Amino acid sequence: MAKVLVVTSGKGGVGKTTSTAALGAALAQIGQTVVVIDFDVGLRNLDLVMGAERRVVFDLINVTQGVAKLQQALIRDKRLENLWLLPASQTRDKDALTDDGVKRVIAELKTKFDWILCDSPAGIERGATLAMRYADEAIIVTNPEVSSVRDSDRIIGMLDSKTVRAERGERVEKHLLITRYDSARAARGEMLSIDDVLEILATPLLGIVPESQDVLKASNVGSPVTLNNAASAPARAYIDAVRRLMGETVPMTVPVARKSLMNRLLRRRAA
Amino acid sequence: MDASTQTARQPVRMRGRSYVAFVFTPVVPIVTWLADIDATLARSPGFFTGKPVVLDLSSVDLSPTAIAHLLASLDQRNIRVLGVEGVNGDKLTPNMPPLLTGGRPSGLTAAEAENYPQTKTKTRTRTKSASLLLDSPVRSGQSIVFPDGDVTVLGSVGSGAEIVAGGSIHVYGTLRGRAMAGINGNSSARIFCQRIEAELLAIDGYYQTAEQIGEALRNQPAQAWLEGEELRITPLN
Numbered sequence: 375m376a377k378v379l380v381v382t383s384g385k386g387g388v389g390k391t392t393s394t395a396a397l398g399a400a401l402a403q404i405g406q407t408v409v410v411i412d413f414d415v416g417l418r419n420l421d422l423v424m425g426a427e428r429r430v431v432f433d434l435i436n437v438t439q440g441v442a443k444l445q446q447a448l449i450r451d452k453r454l455e456n457l458w459l460l461p462a463s464q465t466r467d468k469d470a471l472t473d474d475g476v477k478r479v480i481a482e483l484k485t486k487f488d489w490i491l492c493d494s495p496a497g498i499e500r501g502a503t504l505a506m507r508y509a510d511e512a513i514i515v516t517n518p519e520v521s522s523v524r525d526s527d528r529i530i531g532m533l534d535s536k537t538v539r540a541e542r543g544e545r546v547e548k549h550l551l552i553t554r555y556d557s558a559r560a561a562r563g564e565m566l567s568i569d570d571v572l573e574i575l576a577t578p579l580l581g582i583v584p585e586s587q588d589v590l591k592a593s594n595v596g597s598p599v600t601l602n603n604a605a606s607a608p609a610r611a612y613i614d615a616v617r618r619l620m621g622e623t624v625p626m627t628v629p630v631a632r633k634s635l636m637n638r639l640l641r642r643r644a645a
Numbered sequence: 646m647d648a649s650t651q652t653a654r655q656p657v658r659m660r661g662r663s664y665v666a667f668v669f670t671p672v673v674p675i676v677t678w679l680a681d682i683d684a685t686l687a688r689s690p691g692f693f694t695g696k697p698v699v700l701d702l703s704s705v706d707l708s709p710t711a712i713a714h715l716l717a718s719l720d721q722r723n724i725r726v727l728g729v730e731g732v733n734g735d736k737l738t739p740n741m742p743p744l745l746t747g748g749r750p751s752g753l754t755a756a757e758a759e760n761y762p763q764t765k766t767k768t769r770t771r772t773k774s775a776s777l778l779l780d781s782p783v784r785s786g787q788s789i790v791f792p793d794g795d796v797t798v799l800g801s802v803g804s805g806a807e808i809v810a811g812g813s814i815h816v817y818g819t820l821r822g823r824a825m826a827g828i829n830g831n832s833s834a835r836i837f838c839q840r841i842e843a844e845l846l847a848i849d850g851y852y853q854t855a856e857q858i859g860e861a862l863r864n865q866p867a868q869a870w871l872e873g874e875e876l877r878i879t880p881l882n
Contacts, residue, residue, distance in 0.1 A: 576800065
């Protein structure tokens, strides 16, 4: 049974695209056939994070408008043969997306894939609403910080009212993914705690991804962090999140600042 | 204690308020008219109890003794007369109800008044819709508008969410958004919440923003109500 999963947040820069690529790759690594769709028409980035920017010929808009066939627009990943990308158009804007077009594309993808991951653009306008419109499940990406949490709350409200499932009186299953969690700053009280975020959003937690240089390194070489360095802390967090998505019970660990003593020693020596 | 001395020093406030009164217009012969009243009372005893009743004597010419007798007859039927109109003030003795002037007709007609006992049961069944129950959190950006009565939320009200109610607002969770109660001029409406972190609280148009809400109240169970023209917020318990 194909599942449509939207990765959304409301706020920009919280890690939607990074998370879509990392989760898509992690799902493909355990044998699922996966397509990741970039809904950020006009500001596409998923192709870069996936390392497929040089191979884009046709895009989502071409397919929704019937200019190209789905098979022509889908790009197969070089590293994983069951991971595919449907890129966005960079020359158009979100008004080029139509409800009917998206509906047709998703229905066709559902016959071919186990997982359809929709990378939502920031905001609550056409791009974001169409990315979530046909979703069965949603991952809400949140940073432990007030503006991101409030925007996520807004998006959860929209998932409960603007999706096809909500309109039919069904539920979109929601998962919270906390990203860019900085354990040192959290310990100093400079960030919202995990408990605060969960209390405000009242949504089950899928995982906590620590702030890490590994994420930036992976993006720069055009590789999902789960493929680039599967042993890194963020990759392990994404892999655990995928196991939870598949229904496994994996204990949740809150990242702690382990290097603090080392850092203090090093800093003292440097000074 | 300080508060009580303060309120004692405040000047007495006079306020106008209008009520709908039943106006009795007796006609001669008075005995027959009283029999009609008795028939109404037989159908629905206690119908006039607690209702303001005004006696309009413009269509009859009664002596002070006859007026006293009529008032006594009504008193026997548990109908207390609030005032008398349509008569020369000389005819009223000091222990009679005062003379009233300036009455205006209201929308309530005799036919409606007679049907009142039956319609009352009907409105009872309709009062179900006088409250709105929400069993999931109200998210940022959502606006719940319910001018007909109370709103109860089982869950939190997010920052940037808004609840507007004709009656009171009850939040069994944290109130982080805006709550506006008693929007149709219901100054007795209140706002209750399990934890107060509200952006704005308003009752009958009088409001307080987050900055005006005392720091000591935050994160506690609290209620807000209107005292005169001042919005008061106090902890619950």
